[in-house]
Amino acid sequence: MKIFPAELVKAIDQYTIANEPIASIDLMERASMAVTSKVMELYPESNQEFSIFAGSGNNGGDGLAIARMLSQQGYRTQIYFIQTTPSTTSDTAINLGRIVPSENLTIETLKPEAVIPYVTPETVIIDTLFGSGVNRPLDAFNKHMVEYINDSGCTIISVDLPSGLMAEDNSTNDPDAIIRADYTITLELPKLALLLPENEQYVGELSIVPIGLHPKALEGFPSNMHFITNEMASKMLYKRRKFAHKGTFGHCYLIAGSQKMLGAAILSSKACMKTGAGLLTTHIPAGLQTALNIAVPEVMIDQDSNTECFTQYSSITNYDAIGVGPGLGTNTTTIATLAQLLTDARRMPMVIDADGLNILAYNKELLKTLPKFAILTPHPKEFERLAGSWNNDIEKIERLYQFAKEHSAYIVLKGAHTIVASPDGRLWFASVGNPGMATAGSGDVLTGIILSLLGQGYSPEEASILGVHLHGLAGDIAAKEESQEALIASSIVDSIGRAFKFLWEIRNL
Numbered sequence: 001m002k003i004f005p006a007e008l009v010k011a012i013d014q015y016t017i018a019n020e021p022i023a024s025i026d027l028m029e030r031a032s033m034a035v036t037s038k039v040m041e042l043y044p045e046s047n048q049e050f051s052i053f054a055g056s057g058n059n060g061g062d063g064l065a066i067a068r069m070l071s072q073q074g075y076r077t078q079i080y081f082i083q084t085t086p087s088t089t090s091d092t093a094i095n096l097g098r099i100v101p102s103e104n105l106t107i108e109t110l111k112p113e114a115v116i117p118y119v120t121p122e123t124v125i126i127d128t129l130f131g132s133g134v135n136r137p138l139d140a141f142n143k144h145m146v147e148y149i150n151d152s153g154c155t156i157i158s159v160d161l162p163s164g165l166m167a168e169d170n171s172t173n174d175p176d177a178i179i180r181a182d183y184t185i186t187l188e189l190p191k192l193a194l195l196l197p198e199n200e201q202y203v204g205e206l207s208i209v210p211i212g213l214h215p216k217a218l219e220g221f222p223s224n225m226h227f228i229t230n231e232m233a234s235k236m237l238y239k240r241r242k243f244a245h246k247g248t249f250g251h252c253y254l255i256a257g258s259q260k261m262l263g264a265a266i267l268s269s270k271a272c273m274k275t276g277a278g279l280l281t282t283h284i285p286a287g288l289q290t291a292l293n294i295a296v297p298e299v300m301i302d303q304d305s306n307t308e309c310f311t312q313y314s315s316i317t318n319y320d321a322i323g324v325g326p327g328l329g330t331n332t333t334t335i336a337t338l339a340q341l342l343t344d345a346r347r348m349p350m351v352i353d354a355d356g357l358n359i360l361a362y363n364k365e366l367l368k369t370l371p372k373f374a375i376l377t378p379h380p381k382e383f384e385r386l387a388g389s390w391n392n393d394i395e396k397i398e399r400l401y402q403f404a405k406e407h408s409a410y411i412v413l414k415g416a417h418t419i420v421a422s423p424d425g426r427l428w429f430a431s432v433g434n435p436g437m438a439t440a441g442s443g444d445v446l447t448g449i450i451l452s453l454l455g456q457g458y459s460p461e462e463a464s465i466l467g468v469h470l471h472g473l474a475g476d477i478a479a480k481e482e483s484q485e486a487l488i489a490s491s492i493v494d495s496i497g498r499a500f501k502f503l504w505e506i507r508n509l
């Protein structure tokens, strides 16, 4: 699924109207029906009351149609139609004409000088003041309206976008002139701004509802930004051949753990095996082998001569992929050994995480020796150490593009909606995962998953995208079973199998 700028969303909308073909008013009706279904899923009890704030653009047209549909389903619905812009769009005017006031449905038009009516906190507000047509901070009256809605104490559902939020760059926006929604129900396509951490306060819980935009337009219109879907990830899966043997699925080499952080090596190793690697050798400091072997009996062990940290390694020629970093420490001998490894492994698939990244950040000359298409998996703080700070999320994305290009590397910037950046300027945003995964060791699990995929012959691009998706899916399955609170990194490992099964079911549909 691609992420398009607002102008292209409009063009796709027009293409659908011309080529399905469908009248634009009918497309609006279909979109409104999809949103209404989602709202009814959130509020199945028909004694819930709704107040719909509708602007005079097409987002407001959606709002009027949604109001009509909710009232027909038995919900008491009050419309406040805001007339600030001189012209009401034609589809919005048609929907205005379709409003027949009844016991369940009332409408009041508000002009700029109007006093905004009181809405009781039990009412759910549906925000359709503005959608993707906003290209500047809202004017004074609309800002006043937004502040009133934000202060109402009501649950707020925004349609398409929280009103006032621009679809991409909000660095010059007025933060007080944007709706702070509890839920955002967006139409068919995720918009960039909805996926950025700095907009969390406005977007709330995001859902995407299909409205039947034309598949040819969705496929044909260009974009370098993508949203990773189950379908996309499931298509990437390699089928295991009948006559395969363990050598077929790669021999991975994981360099992880130190005296104080053996757990990182255990979690990465387990995740690597559970993701399907044929063989895994894990390099750990001397003296820790029993603990590792008890935790993961499937793993082979390569011991360092040092009991504290990573100071040497055996020949790497037998391995298909290398993972380095989780729990490694940043001892000076470790730095020198990693520098040597990078030079030795120039042509090998590699994933670098955690202290591996910190070592690169504090010894930037090492970045020049990264193996081509190495995968780096920083969390935002680690990425900041590597690439410098940013003032807003749009700048952060710019930094990501540049860094991936400059170092011919895949960067997996972790967080909610983890972003994978490729060296040729494409980005993929994660669609799965949950805050329960913000727990110690969860990144180590991702490293193990990506290493395993690299070892099995997945390209760095596939390993990054599929790895992020499997990790997020496993986290969601674990959270559903045990709650987000009780989810620990081991729960993610335990759910990798079910994540695979889920993707195979989709693939075989």
Ligand SMILES: NC(=O)C1=CN([C@@H]2O[C@H](COP(=O)(O)OP(=O)(O)OC[C@H]3O[C@@H](n4cnc5c(N)ncnc54)[C@H](OP(=O)(O)O)[C@@H]3O)[C@@H](O)[C@H]2O)[C@@H](O)CC1
Binding pocket: 009, 010, 012, 013, 027, 028, 031, 055, 056, 057, 058, 059, 060, 061, 062, 085, 089, 129, 130, 131, 132, 133, 134, 135, 136, 137, 138, 139, 142, 159, 160, 161, 187, 213
């Ligand atoms: N894409 C799809 O597939 C489908 C999309 N649909 C829906 O259409 C929505 C987009 O509709 P839209 O283009 O009419 O834009 P919307 O945001 O409602 O209003 C724009 C109006 O606001 C005005 N305005 C702008 N900024 C302002 C400001 N700062 N302060 C004050 N005014 C400002 C602007 O004025 P102008 O900039 O022209 O001066 C214009 O008059 C989309 O989000 C979705 O809900 C569905 O119905 C069907 C399928």
Ligand SMILES: Nc1ncnc2c1ncn2[C@@H]1O[C@H](COP(=O)(O)OP(=O)(O)O)[C@@H](O)[C@H]1O
Binding pocket: 354, 379, 414, 415, 416, 417, 418, 432, 433, 434, 435, 436, 437, 438, 439, 440, 441, 442, 443, 444, 445, 446, 471
């Ligand atoms: N709020 C969140 N929503 C979704 N995923 C999250 C969230 N917070 C963290 N994660 C995921 O959990 C992992 C955390 O990795 P990291 O910060 O390296 O943890 P650690 O160093 O403890 O292993 C990443 O894959 C990240 O995407």
Ligand SMILES: [K+]
Binding pocket: 059, 127, 128, 129, 130, 131, 158, 159, 160, 161, 162, 163
């Ligand atoms: K809106």
